[in-house]
Amino acid sequence: MSGAELVLRSTRVITPEGTRAASIAVTGGTITAVLPYDAPVPDGARLEDVGDHVVLPGLVDTHVHVNDPGRTEWEGFWTATRAAAAGGITTLVDMPLNSIPPTTTVDNLRTKRAVAADKAHIDVGFWGGALPDNVKDLRPLHEAGVFGFKAFLSPSGVDEFPHLDQEQLARSLAEIAAFDGLLIVHAEDPHHLAAAPQQGGPKYTHFLASRPRDAEDTAIATLLAQAKRFNARVHVLHLSSSDALPLIAEARADGVQVTVETCPHYLTLTAEEVPDGASEFKCCPPIREAANQDLLWQALADGTIDCVVTDHSPSTADLKTDDFATAWGGIAGLQLSLPAMWTAARGRGLGLEDIVRWMSARTAALVGLDARKGAIAPGHDADFAVLAPDETFTVDPAALQHRNRVTAYAGKTLYGVVKSTWLRGERIVADGAFTDPKGQLLDRA
Numbered sequence: 001m002s003g004a005e006l007v008l009r010s011t012r013v014i015t016p017e018g019t020r021a022a023s024i025a026v027t028g029g030t031i032t033a034v035l036p037y038d039a040p041v042p043d044g045a046r047l048e049d050v051g052d053h054v055v056l057p058g059l060v061d062t063h064v065h066v067n068d069p070g071r072t073e074w075e076g077f078w079t080a081t082r083a084a085a086a087g088g089i090t091t092l093v094d095m096p097l098n099s100i101p102p103t104t105t106v107d108n109l110r111t112k113r114a115v116a117a118d119k120a121h122i123d124v125g126f127w128g129g130a131l132p133d134n135v136k137d138l139r140p141l142h143e144a145g146v147f148g149f150k151a152f153l154s155p156s157g158v159d160e161f162p163h164l165d166q167e168q169l170a171r172s173l174a175e176i177a178a179f180d181g182l183l184i185v186h187a188e189d190p191h192h193l194a195a196a197p198q199q200g201g202p203k204y205t206h207f208l209a210s211r212p213r214d215a216e217d218t219a220i221a222t223l224l225a226q227a228k229r230f231n232a233r234v235h236v237l238h239l240s241s242s243d244a245l246p247l248i249a250e251a252r253a254d255g256v257q258v259t260v261e262t263c264p265h266y267l268t269l270t271a272e273e274v275p276d277g278a279s280e281f282k283c284c285p286p287i288r289e290a291a292n293q294d295l296l297w298q299a300l301a302d303g304t305i306d307c308v309v310t311d312h313s314p315s316t317a318d319l320k321t322d323d324f325a326t327a328w329g330g331i332a333g334l335q336l337s338l339p340a341m342w343t344a345a346r347g348r349g350l351g352l353e354d355i356v357r358w359m360s361a362r363t364a365a366l367v368g369l370d371a372r373k374g375a376i377a378p379g380h381d382a383d384f385a386v387l388a389p390d391e392t393f394t395v396d397p398a399a400l401q402h403r404n405r406v407t408a409y410a411g412k413t414l415y416g417v418v419k420s421t422w423l424r425g426e427r428i429v430a431d432g433a434f435t436d437p438k439g440q441l442l443d444r445a
């Protein structure tokens with residue numbers, strides 16, 4: 001390991017080949033070798049020995065609503081990337097909506113990049129948006145470096161980001177397929193939503209009935225059919241309905257290019273436990289029943305679901321009213337996704353290697369960053385989370401780095417304390433103390 005500037009050593013390093021005692025050699029922010037634990041440290045290299053703490057590749061969260069600029073009272077690049085860093089995340093990809101402007105033209109992308117540039121504590125990339133009237137902007141956005149395009153099939157919740165009808169979906173998909181781009185989709189069918197009982201009020205059971213599984217299942221079936229028609233690459237965002245899993249498995253067997261994500265809140269929280277009026281648990285599609293959740297875990301284990309992302313979508317506390325119909329829909333969980341997932345996974349006999357696969361390796365692959373991110377392997381960025389997996393903490397919203405301290409995880413006791421987070425060989429947070437921002441803005445490779 002001659003020439004190494006840093007050697008990070010642990011008895012438990014999670015590599016693509018498994019977990020082992022190792023010394024990771026780093027030069028110029030890149031991993032140059034993963035060596036035996038007791039390999040000699042070269043002259044001039046700094047040794048950081050984290051003992052029995054687990055070293056995992058920094059998480060890659062491809063679904064985050066930063067809302068900056070325009071709704072920075074909800075979140076922002078400074079607070080979001082600090083919260084992410086505190087939670088072991090080293091790369092995030094920002095969703096194109098809830099910021100004003102939305103990321104739907106090259107000019108708007110430039111605006112977003114300018115705002116993010118000096119606030120990013122971790123690496124940040126951008127999704128573009130597919131709107132009814134911006135087909136002409138899709139290829140320029142692709143060439144400007146966005147990782148793909150988000151579309152809604154039902155109202156998004158903000159006026160400046162309208163959803164696509166069937167014909168508009170077909171037009172966007174044809175264009176995106178022409179340059180082999182990726183369309184990522186919020187799949188709920190507007191007609192099924194309109195037909196569902198809309199009682200409103202504080203009862204969670206009423207809210208759940210207003211966003212039924214068949215709305216998701218129908219929209220996913222539509223999307224899969226269109227993906228097949230155009231031989232396009234599509235990604236199902238935040239899958240909640242386990243009833244859609246057979247459709248997805250069938251489409252894949254039929255050659256449809258589809259990937260699927262779900263979120264920590266669908267995997268760790270259940271409809272049965274949501275108190276009435278507790279709209280910090282409101283998101284769309286909704287958190288469903290425990291039996292549904294068991295099937296999502298099974299689908300993760302068997303590979304029908306590829307990855308897990310936060311869909312961090314906060315708002316100010318005043319928009320989280322006790323009426324589920326009108327409260328802002330979005331779960332704030334960016335800083336907590338690793339411990340929330342680890343706590344649930346260990347309860348189900350799953351390991352940190354599984355977490356790394358779902359939250360780092362596969363998300364990096366989804367956005368084509370897997371040559372650089374998502375693995376502790378030579379040639380990859382030296383991005384790490386150092387975790388004490390057996391330590392617990394109780395979630396105190398006031399202690400979170402999110403701009404708004406409202407979270408559905410409040411009061412939960414979770415396993416897994418992030419001791420430090422490293423970006424390109426630099427420790428960017430340790431025990432709650434942050435360096436100046438060192439994140440880069442990423443383009444599609």
Ligand SMILES: [Zn+2]
Nearest residue numbers: 063095311313
């Ligand atoms: Zn989202």
